[in-house]
Amino acid sequence: xxxxxxxxxxxxxxxxxxxxxxxxxxxxxxxxxxxxxxxxxxxxxxxxxxxxxxxxxxxxxxxxxxxxxxxxxxxxxxxxxxxxxxxxxxxxxxxxxxxxxxxxxxxxxxxxxxxxxxxxxxxxxxxxxxxxxxxxxxxxxxxxxxxxxxxxxxxxxxxxxxxxxxxxxxxxxxxxxxxxxxxxxxxxxxxxxxxxxxxxxxxxxxxxxxxxxxx
Numbered sequence: 001x002x003x004x005x006x007x008x009x010x011x012x013x014x015x016x017x018x019x020x021x022x023x024x025x026x027x028x029x030x031x032x033x034x035x036x037x038x039x040x041x042x043x044x045x046x047x048x049x050x051x052x053x054x055x056x057x058x059x060x061x062x063x064x065x066x067x068x069x070x071x072x073x074x075x076x077x078x079x080x081x082x083x084x085x086x087x088x089x090x091x092x093x094x095x096x097x098x099x100x101x102x103x104x105x106x107x108x109x110x111x112x113x114x115x116x117x118x119x120x121x122x123x124x125x126x127x128x129x130x131x132x133x134x135x136x137x138x139x140x141x142x143x144x145x146x147x148x149x150x151x152x153x154x155x156x157x158x159x160x161x162x163x164x165x166x167x168x169x170x171x172x173x174x175x176x177x178x179x180x181x182x183x184x185x186x187x188x189x190x191x192x193x194x195x196x197x198x199x200x201x202x203x204x205x206x207x208x209x210x211x212x213x214x215x
Contacts, residue, residue: 004125004145007044008189012036013100014063017191019149022050026123030054031078032142032149033064033191034071042074052078053122054112058151058191059136060086061164062093062102079112083131085138092165114140132179134172135160141179147187148198154179154188156196159207180208 007020016035022028029050031041045052052075057064060082072080087110093102114120116131130141135152139160142149152160154176162169184199202208 004122006147006189007041009038009040011038012063012066015192016063017189017193018067019189020044020050021122021125021127021144022048023123023125027051028053028122028125030056030122030127031071032056033058033151034067035063035065036067038067038071042071045075054078054120055080056114056140056142057082057086058141058149058153059083059139060090061136061152062100064151064191066100066102080110081112081114082110083114083138083140085133086136089136089138089166116140130178132175134162134168134170134175136164137166139175143182143186146183146185147189148179148182149189149191150179151191153190154201154205155190155192156188156194156201157205158193159205176208 003024005022005024009018011018012035016033018034018038019032020041021030027050029052031052055068055078114129116129118129120127125144128143130143132139132141132153139151139153141153159176160172162172180202182198186198188196188198
């Protein structure tokens with residue numbers, strides 16, 4: 001991965017993939033989906049002397065933001081980025097959040113609004129935002145250097161659930177159609193589970209192979 005490093009740590013009660021992306025030269029960095037304790041990633045940040053510029057969310061289910069307040073205090077200069085369509089999700093966390101006694105107000109400062117088709121920079125890394133609703137109304141995927149962070153939209157051999165607040169199966173299929181337009185070699189880093197690539201999902205993902213997607 002010339003020019004950049006992508007690290008990850010599984011965290012939180014639902015085993016969320018939290019990602020750390022940084023430019024090797026400038027040391028500018030971003031964290032994606034801080035769902036719990038990320039001691040290993042913090043160690044990398046400190047060892048590499050990284051400057052955290054953004055905290056990004058793919059969406060605002062509790063298992064993707066539950067560690068943000070603690071890490072924000074450690075890196076207060078970083079902006080917390082979100083999509084405005086996720087505010088209703090934040091207010092309607094539902095059954096699982098109650099089980100784990102999550103208080104949505106732990107996100108204290110949503111500071112930077114992210115929309116579809118924006119380009120954000122970590123020095124030489126251009127990050128393109130792709131709005132991909134369906135799992136939630138404001139799910140955002142982040143595409144850079146032949147890689148995409150898909151949150152809970154697309155998994156290895158699976159897609160996001162749509163039975164939670166704001167979900168829509170038809171809308172999700174349209175979003176995945178959009179992702180399938182990316183080059184086959186695009187590496188996919190989902191919000192849970194193993195990594196994959198677009199070409200593999202076209203051939204092996206049962207939702208795509210069945211014809212539900214790419215109709």
